[in-house]
Amino acid sequence: MQTKTNKLSITSYLNFAQLLEVYRGNHEENRLFALKYKSPDKKPIKMLLLWAKEYRFHLTQGLNSKAFVAYIGTTTQLLAFLFLLTGFLTGLGLLSYSGDAPVNITYYLFFAMIVPLLSMLVSLFTMFSRGGVAEFFSLFLSLHWLDKLVSFLPLESKKTFSKEVLLPDELTKWMMIERMQRISLLFSIGLVMALIFVVVVKDIAFGWSTTLDISVNSFHSFISTIALFWKDILPSAVPSLELIEISQYFRLGERLDKELVANANQLGAWWQFLAMATVFYAIVLRFIFWIFSYYGYQKILHKELLSLDGVTTLLREFSTPFVSTEATQGEKHLEIVKEDNLQVQNFMRKSYPNILGWNFSKDEILLANDSKEITYSTVASVGGSNTFLEDENKAKSISKTALLYVKSWEPPTMDFVDFLELLIENKKVDTIHIYPLGTVGRYYESDAKDISIWKRKIQGLKSEKVWIIDD
Amino acid sequence: MIDIVNDKYSYPKFAVVGHPNKGKSSIVSSLALDDSVQIGDTPGTTQVKRGFPLTVDSKVIYELFDTPGFQRARRILSWLKEQEPVSADKRPKVVARFIDEHREDKRYLDEIELLEPIINGAGIIYVVDASKPYGPEYEVEMEILRWTGQPSMAILNLIGNEDYRDEWKMALGQYFRLVRTFNPVKAIFSDHMGLLESMAQLKEEWTVSIKVAIGILNNLHQQKVEQSVHAIVSNIQSTLSYVYVQEIKAEKATKEEQKSAKEKYRQEIMAQEKKMEKEIEFIWNHRSIGKVENLVIFEDIGLFSKESASIFGLSENELIITGASAGAVGGLSIDAAFGGNTLFLASIFGGIIGGVGAMVGFGNLYEVKILGKNLGKRELTVGPMKNLNFPYILLGRSLYHASIVAKRSHALRENIELEDEEFFTEQIIDSDTRKKLEKLHVKLRKGDEPSSEMIEEYHKIVLQSFLRLLR
Ligand SMILES: Nc1nc2c(ncn2[C@@H]2O[C@H](COP(=O)(O)OP(=O)(O)OP(=O)(O)O)[C@@H](O)[C@H]2O)c(=O)[nH]1
Ligand SMILES: [Mg+2]
Numbered sequence: 001m002q003t004k005t006n007k008l009s010i011t012s013y014l015n016f017a018q019l020l021e022v023y024r025g026n027h028e029e030n031r032l033f034a035l036k037y038k039s040p041d042k043k044p045i046k047m048l049l050l051w052a053k054e055y056r057f058h059l060t061q062g063l064n065s066k067a068f069v070a071y072i073g074t075t076t077q078l079l080a081f082l083f084l085l086t087g088f089l090t091g092l093g094l095l096s097y098s099g100d101a102p103v104n105i106t107y108y109l110f111f112a113m114i115v116p117l118l119s120m121l122v123s124l125f126t127m128f129s130r131g132g133v134a135e136f137f138s139l140f141l142s143l144h145w146l147d148k149l150v151s152f153l154p155l156e157s158k159k160t161f162s163k164e165v166l167l168p169d170e171l172t173k174w175m176m177i178e179r180m181q182r183i184s185l186l187f188s189i190g191l192v193m194a195l196i197f198v199v200v201v202k203d204i205a206f207g208w209s210t211t212l213d214i215s216v217n218s219f220h221s222f223i224s225t226i227a228l229f230w231k232d233i234l235p236s237a238v239p240s241l242e243l244i245e246i247s248q249y250f251r252l253g254e255r256l257d258k259e260l261v262a263n264a265n266q267l268g269a270w271w272q273f274l275a276m277a278t279v280f281y282a283i284v285l286r287f288i289f290w291i292f293s294y295y296g297y298q299k300i301l302h303k304e305l306l307s308l309d310g311v312t313t314l315l316r317e318f319s320t321p322f323v324s325t326e327a328t329q330g331e332k333h334l335e336i337v338k339e340d341n342l343q344v345q346n347f348m349r350k351s352y353p354n355i356l357g358w359n360f361s362k363d364e365i366l367l368a369n370d371s372k373e374i375t376y377s378t379v380a381s382v383g384g385s386n387t388f389l390e391d392e393n394k395a396k397s398i399s400k401t402a403l404l405y406v407k408s409w410e411p412p413t414m415d416f417v418d419f420l421e422l423l424i425e426n427k428k429v430d431t432i433h434i435y436p437l438g439t440v441g442r443y444y445e446s447d448a449k450d451i452s453i454w455k456r457k458i459q460g461l462k463s464e465k466v467w468i469i470d471d
Numbered sequence: 472m473i474d475i476v477n478d479k480y481s482y483p484k485f486a487v488v489g490h491p492n493k494g495k496s497s498i499v500s501s502l503a504l505d506d507s508v509q510i511g512d513t514p515g516t517t518q519v520k521r522g523f524p525l526t527v528d529s530k531v532i533y534e535l536f537d538t539p540g541f542q543r544a545r546r547i548l549s550w551l552k553e554q555e556p557v558s559a560d561k562r563p564k565v566v567a568r569f570i571d572e573h574r575e576d577k578r579y580l581d582e583i584e585l586l587e588p589i590i591n592g593a594g595i596i597y598v599v600d601a602s603k604p605y606g607p608e609y610e611v612e613m614e615i616l617r618w619t620g621q622p623s624m625a626i627l628n629l630i631g632n633e634d635y636r637d638e639w640k641m642a643l644g645q646y647f648r649l650v651r652t653f654n655p656v657k658a659i660f661s662d663h664m665g666l667l668e669s670m671a672q673l674k675e676e677w678t679v680s681i682k683v684a685i686g687i688l689n690n691l692h693q694q695k696v697e698q699s700v701h702a703i704v705s706n707i708q709s710t711l712s713y714v715y716v717q718e719i720k721a722e723k724a725t726k727e728e729q730k731s732a733k734e735k736y737r738q739e740i741m742a743q744e745k746k747m748e749k750e751i752e753f754i755w756n757h758r759s760i761g762k763v764e765n766l767v768i769f770e771d772i773g774l775f776s777k778e779s780a781s782i783f784g785l786s787e788n789e790l791i792i793t794g795a796s797a798g799a800v801g802g803l804s805i806d807a808a809f810g811g812n813t814l815f816l817a818s819i820f821g822g823i824i825g826g827v828g829a830m831v832g833f834g835n836l837y838e839v840k841i842l843g844k845n846l847g848k849r850e851l852t853v854g855p856m857k858n859l860n861f862p863y864i865l866l867g868r869s870l871y872h873a874s875i876v877a878k879r880s881h882a883l884r885e886n887i888e889l890e891d892e893e894f895f896t897e898q899i900i901d902s903d904t905r906k907k908l909e910k911l912h913v914k915l916r917k918g919d920e921p922s923s924e925m926i927e928e929y930h931k932i933v934l935q936s937f938l939r940l941l942r
Contacts, residue, residue, distance in 0.1 A: 035528060323691045324526045326505040326756070327537075331521060359608045384608045388549060409603045409631070411492045411514030414542035414578070439604055441633055449512060453492075456513070 008045065008301045010072075010175065014065035016052045020310045023058035025051075027317045034318035044315050045302055051314065076179050083183045087190020088197075095198040102207030102247065105270055112191055112278040113226070119184060120289050123177050127296060171304045178297040181290035188282030192275060199271045206270035207247040220244045223273070230276050237272040343458060345467045348433065351375040352403040356394070358383040358416055360405055368405055368437060371444065376403075382419060391419055399428035408436030408446035412457040424463050434458060435469040483533040483677035484593035485670060488585045490612065491515055491540030493600045494628040497655040497882035499523055499537040502663060504756045506881040514540065520584045525684055532684045533677075536593060538585035544611040547582055551618055563620040566590055586619065594673045595623035597647060602631035605638045613646040622673040624649035626666075649673070655882040660692055660941075696941070698754045699877065700934045703869040704926065706747040710740050711862055711915035714854040724851045736853040741774050744865070751873045756881065774868065855918055862912045863905070866933070874940035904932050 025033070030051070037050055094108045167175070198204060208219065220241045224231070227238040239247075247270065305311070355376045357365035365379045382391050402423065406416070423432055436454045438446035455468050487495045491514035500508035503523035509516055517539045524534040547569060554565050567590045573579045589595055595616050599609065616623060625647040627636050636652065643650045653666050664685055671681035715736035719728055752760045856862070911929045914921045 031528060320694065321527045321687075322529075323687055325503045325523065325688075327503065327507070327521050327523050329521070331507070331509055332518070359606055361607075383545075384606070385610065388545060407603075407606065409600075410490070410606070410608075413491060413514070413540075413544075414581075415545055418543070439633065441604075447631075453512060453514060 008049075008298060008305065010301070011065045011069050012049055012052070013171075013301055013305050014068060015056070015059070015063055016048065016305060017308055018064050019052050019055060019059055020308055020314075023055055024310050024314065025055065025317075027320070028322045028324070030314060030317035031320065031322040044318075045305065047318055048305065048311065048314065051318075072175075072179075076183065079179075079183050080186050083187040084190045087187035088194045089190075090187075091191045091194020092198065095194060095204060097198075097202060097204045102205040105206050105208050105247075105274060106210065108195075108274055109226075109277060112188070112274065113281040116184065116188060116282040116286060119180075120286065123180060123289065123293065126173065126177055127293070168304050170300050174293070174297040174300045178290070178293045181286060181293050185283065185286050185290060188278060188286060191282060192278045195271065195275055195278065199275075204271070205247075206274070208244070209248065216241070216245050216248060219248075226277060227273060229280055234272070234276060236269075237276040239270060239273050243269055343464075343467050344455060344470055345433070346469070346471050348372065348374065348403070348435065348469055348471065349401070352433075353377045353400050354398045354402040355379045355405070356382050356398075356402055357405040358419070359407055359410065360384070365405060367440070368444065374403070383416065392422060395419060395422035395426060398423065398426060401431040401433070402429060403433045403435060406434060406436050406454070408438050408450040408454065411450075411453050417457070417461070420461065420466065424461070424465055430465060432466045433469050434466060481592065482531045483670075483674070483680050484536065484588060484591070485533065485596050486520075486536040486538055486585065486588040486593040487596045487598060488538050488589070488612075488616070489540060489598035490600075490609070491542070493540070493598050494630060494655055494882075495540065495598045496537050498596070498598060498626060498628065498653065499535050501655040501658055501880045501882040502666070503535055504881050506757055506759050506883075508537065508881075510882060510884060515542075515581075518581070518584075520588060522588075525687070527687055532687065533680055534593075536588045538588070539581040541585070541612045541615075542581045543578060544582070544615060547579065548611050548615050551615065560620075562618045563590065566615070566618050586615075589616070589619045589621050593621065594670070594677070595619070595621050596670070597623060597625045597643075598628055599625065599639060599643070600630045601627035601636045601639045601652070602629045602633045604635045605642050609642070613643075617646060623647050624651065624669060624673060626650075627652045629654055656880050658880055659878050664688065695754050695877070696934070696937060699751050699873045700930060700937055702747050702750045702754070703866070703873060703937075704930050704933055706743055706869065707862060707865055707929075708915060708921075708926070710743055710856070710865060711912060712855050712918060713740060713743075714852050714918070715739060717851045717853075719849045719851045722849070728851060732851050732853045737775055740856075744774055744868070747869065748872055748876075752876050755876050755879070757876055757879060760876070760879075774865070855916055857916060859912075862908070862915075866908070870933070870937055870940060873937060877941055904936065907932055 033051060033054060034047060037047065090111055094111060095103050097103050220239075223239055223244060231238045350373070352374060353376070355365060355369060355374070355378070357368070357379070360368070360381055361384070362379060362381050365381065369376060369379070380394050382394055404420075404423075406412070420432070420434075423429055434454065436446055436451055437444045438450075451468070451470050455470070458466050458468050487499050489495050492512070496508050496510045496517050499521075500506065500510060503525075505523060508521075517537055520536050520538045522534050522536055525532045550569060551562075551565055554568075557565060566586060570583050570586055570590060573583060597613070597616060623646070625643040627639055627643075627650065629636075629652070640650055649669050649672065651666065651669050653662065658666075667681055667685050667688070671678045671685075713736070715732060717728070717732045717735070719725075724732070752758075908929065911921055911925055914925065
């Protein structure tokens with residue numbers, strides 16, 4: 001059973017359920033929260049309620065629980081008052097004594113003992129049945145009928161929550177049972193109050209009578225059985241055989257037994273027994289029942305809270321370390337320039353005065369020339385393991401037209417662009433043809449994708465001297 | 472002033488560096504399970520370094536850095552060499568001085584971005600594209616990296632179709648202790664772990680941290696698998712028991728009402744499937760999959776289509792065997808086994824679907840009932856799903872989608888093609904598993920609440936199938 005610290009109310013349940021509808025956080029936040037409260041693995045309900053408190057501000061449209069709790073509270077209070085009053089009035093009615101005939105204790109016992117016991121039995125059946133059977137038993141619960149009655153009344157508050165608040169059947173059942181016990185308790189208290197009141201303000205003669213053929217002795221043993229629970233503590237509240245004998249009466253017209261009248265002063269002694277019977281059967285027993293139903297209600301409340309949609313995830317997030325592998329800050333995305341093919345030629349000349357190879361060795365350049373059947377006057381390797389100074393000198397010494405081999409698969413680096421700018425700045429050079437070559441393995445054939453990277457880069461330089469060869 | 476941090480207690484850091492456009496960002500993206508990284512054809516896509524820490528509850532275990540590619544490596548090396556000659560142990564200080572002195576120099580933005588984390592203690596992961604031939608121009612970069620004095624390894628990425636790994640290994644082996652092949656696009660979880668194992672060897676002090684990281688990532692992976700299975704099973708549960716309810720005015724539902732109710736029923740189920748798929752993509756950190764058109768080609772194939780049934784569903788024979796063995800058909804006619812789509816039923820609901828469609832068709836998967844005549848409120852209800860085949864289709868699709876998402880590299884930016892048709896039913900659900908699964912299907916079909924043990928059992932089976940697909 002739950003400890004007191006874990007007491008859960010229908011309000012917290014409803015608020016929590018409503019919060020889950022609009023907000024569940026994410027793993028990172030929820031784990032952080034759990035770590036803040038240090039006991040991420042312990043007492044799930046407590047953690048959940050703390051969580052709900054922390055994030056309650058997400059519930060901006062007002063709480064559904066308010067109207068519901070107000071409604072259920074009012075109904076219960078109303079009923080409680082009615083029951084107390086009914087108990088008291090029933091008591092008064094049962095004990096009404098005109099002096100003509102004694103008050104029949106069997107009537108009283110019926111309401112103070114048999115009715116409560118029967119109602120507890122119904123509650124018991126309701127508790128341990130489910131679905132349709134439980135529904136059947138709940139028909140015997142007065143709260144059920146009152147609820148039905150109220151639902152026909154045009155109450156504003158009822159309308160607002162009936163759409164939002166959907167309690168699970170089991171929970172509704174236990175909530176009703178628990179309230180039923182409290183209310184019934186009040187009925188019995190009313191009864192006892194009436195008894196004490198009547199005993200104080202009047203002198204009452206009690207008697208018993210029955211049409212059944214019951215001997216005084218068996219009635220005595222019946223009464224003693226009822227009084228079994230308090231006969232040691234309060235012997236005066238156990239009617240003696242003598243009392244039982246003198247208080248039996250028969251209603252024959254207006255006439256009362258002479259003996260009864262003669263002993264009238266002793267007949268009041270029954271009241272202690274009646275008070276104890278009410279206290280024990282209708283109050284103490286009911287109280288125990290109420291405690292029991294209260295724990296049952298708490299248990300179901302816990303269970304239903306834990307089975308709300310999203311709770312499993314929440315609890316898992318509390319107890320599982322949050323692992324992140326992603327970048328912490330965003331990325332400024334690069335804008336991709338479109339190519340427009342302005343500086344592209346799809347043929348080469350047959351002969352070039354200067355042939356340069358960027359990141360190619362001299363041998364590689366010669367091999368390419370051979371394969372492409374190009375004649376030349378000078379060839380030079382640039383980039384690669386050459387030094388800057390060497391490259392700079394080569395760039396300066398060139399004139400007219402230059403063919404520049406590049407590796408198509410290697411995107412142009414700024415190092416290359418620097419070199420190209422030297423060539424562009426060289427006034428003697430009028431045309432630069434850049435020829436991206438594929439790998440030898442593929443007979444210098446390049447991927448269109450690679451060529452397009454080169455095109456875009458060269459286009460960005462905005463120089464009329466530079467052309468890309470794409471054959 | 473940057474000082475060279477050799478803090479033994481700080482977490483390991485790794486800078487992924489290399490030439491532009493060789494897949495540095497792709498590698499980081501796949502290792503960090505982050506699909507938001509910009510990856511592109513254009514060299515210089517990455518312009519500033521970006522950290523990708525692996526954190527557990529905000530505690531950093533290691534951090535990866537994506538960096539821009541080398542742009543002016545030659546200039547830097549020549550600057551380094553121009554400085555007063557120093558002994559090898561002082562070289563890192565020279566590199567640090569280079570960074571300090573060139574912060575304002577726009578020409579070295581990229582290099583400073585890439586060298587800074589290394590000088591701050593990050594290990595080097597040098598990326599090359601080994602589908603292209605080796606060139607001596609790379610030696611400049613490797614030499615600079617050698618000057619930093621940090622532990623380093625090289626990754627051979629194969630972007631194209633050719634394979635020059637042998638020549639690369641010869642060259643890289645002289646500069647790097649470890650050379651590994653890693654393809655960020657194809658890599659699955661076990662490849663990641665393999666790469667991490669190598670990274671753990673780079674520096675003694677890092678080994679423990681990286682082993683811890685491997686443990687964490689393994690755990691995370693398992694959690695993701697679990698969560699995916701959970702999402703799949705919950706969706707199956709809610710879909711199979713889903714009932715669409717619509718109020719109707721007249722005594723009987725009109726043809727239009729029936730048609731629209733069935734349509735709404737289907738749409739809701741499809742929406743649930745979509746939602747589940749989104750959830751799974753979220754679990755596996757694929758946030759931007761939505762931007763990819765038709766991640767899996769089967770998005771074109773509707774859940775209720777003939778194609779889906781023939782790819783993911785059971786064959787006619789399997790259906791009969793499954794149905795009979797699970798006692799699902801029982802006294803019912805063969806109608807149920809064939810999805811209630813014999814001529815008789817088909818004619819009632821209109822629209823006769825011919826050929827294969829009739830066998831596994833989706834014309835009458837579900838019962839249409841009219842309820843509540845005596846309450847004065849008539850309701851047309853569609854569902855729960857009566858077609859025996861449907862749960863298998865749904866499960867097959869879900870598992871397939873989940874496995875694609877789970878295996879998908881975060882470096883991928885394109886869609887994936889559907890594999891051979893026979894692949895599914897055979898691999899995902901064999902006849903043995905089918906019998907076990909059918910138990911739950913029967914229960915849900917009847918609209919009964921299944922026990923938690925039953926769901927757990929189902930869970931286990933789905934988990935096994937999922938793990939099989941992940942291999
Ligand atoms: N097919 C295939 N393509 C790849 C692979 N790795 C990278 N790519 C492609 O190569 C191109 C460059 O990839 P990125 O990851 O952006 O390269 P990077 O080194 O970060 O480039 P920068 O940031 O520009 O220096 C992209 O078009 C990728 O799709 C691979 O393993 N296989
Ligand atoms: Mg990049």
